[in-house]
Amino acid sequence: MAAVLLAACAPPPPQPGLNDPFEQTNRAFHGFNRGLDRALVRPSSKIYGAVLPQPVQTGIANFASNLSLPGDAANGALQGNPERFVTNVLRFALNTTVGIGGLFDPAGALGIHRDKTDFGETLHVWGAGEGAYLEFPGLGPSTVRDAVGTAVDIAANPVGMVLASPEKYYATAAKVGSKLGDRNRYSSTIDSVLYDSADSYAQTRLLYLQNRRFELGQTDAGTGDDFIDPYAD
Numbered sequence: 760m761a762a763v764l765l766a767a768c769a770p771p772p773p774q775p776g777l778n779d780p781f782e783q784t785n786r787a788f789h790g791f792n793r794g795l796d797r798a799l800v801r802p803s804s805k806i807y808g809a810v811l812p813q814p815v816q817t818g819i820a821n822f823a824s825n826l827s828l829p830g831d832a833a834n835g836a837l838q839g840n841p842e843r844f845v846t847n848v849l850r851f852a853l854n855t856t857v858g859i860g861g862l863f864d865p866a867g868a869l870g871i872h873r874d875k876t877d878f879g880e881t882l883h884v885w886g887a888g889e890g891a892y893l894e895f896p897g898l899g900p901s902t903v904r905d906a907v908g909t910a911v912d913i914a915a916n917p918v919g920m921v922l923a924s925p926e927k928y929y930a931t932a933a934k935v936g937s938k939l940g941d942r943n944r945y946s947s948t949i950d951s952v953l954y955d956s957a958d959s960y961a962q963t964r965l966l967y968l969q970n971r972r973f974e975l976g977q978t979d980a981g982t983g984d985d986f987i988d989p990y991a992d
Contacts, residue, residue, distance in 0.1 A: 778891050779964065785894040789960045792899060793953055800942055801950075807936065808943035816940045818862040823937035824873060825854050825861025826930050829917035834876045838884045843874045878915075879908025883975050892964055900967035 779785065808816070828851035835843030850873060853866040866872075882904050883889075890903025901909065913919075922930060942949065956962040 780891050786960050788894045788896045791896045804939040804942035807939040819933050819936045821864050822861045823933040826918050831876050834881045837881045846874045877908050878911040879905035882908055
């Protein structure tokens, strides 16, 4: 039945141009996010990068990525993509056991790399349209479809359902640390978008939509330039 339903659904055609009916509110939230980044996130990421040795940062990033694999596998199944499902399950099994809970990446050494996805992509596969562009305080840019997807991913995260306290808090701390590491690693690019561009809101919106459409395999994914999303993951 699932196969029949998936076959009946087709990804919607690419949404041309920009759909930003909430621009005034989005700009206000973008201003808040810039202030939050300047006051807290950027300084914290610099401290994180300076205090923790690179191998420790890599281990934290590996651990956080490993926690996301069950969700990736579940979405692969919902998308009717058995290869994505098997790849993420196999990677999770290897890294959780041989890789000591995901601190190390033996699966990557064997050529089994994460096939990242989310419920926003699942909705796209099911035929849901992109919807209006949104920017949320503390979370950054999104769309209506991806906002719903993020909410489902958080609420239905298999790891979150299994882990009890205090392990659940360790997982959250690892994900926060991984984000700080990313913020520090791509500091020059993110700073140029948020603080050096003439209109950081328009630049962020453009980069997010181009990258997201490219990830989903849509034909108007951009100009082909090598952009980095300042709010990636």
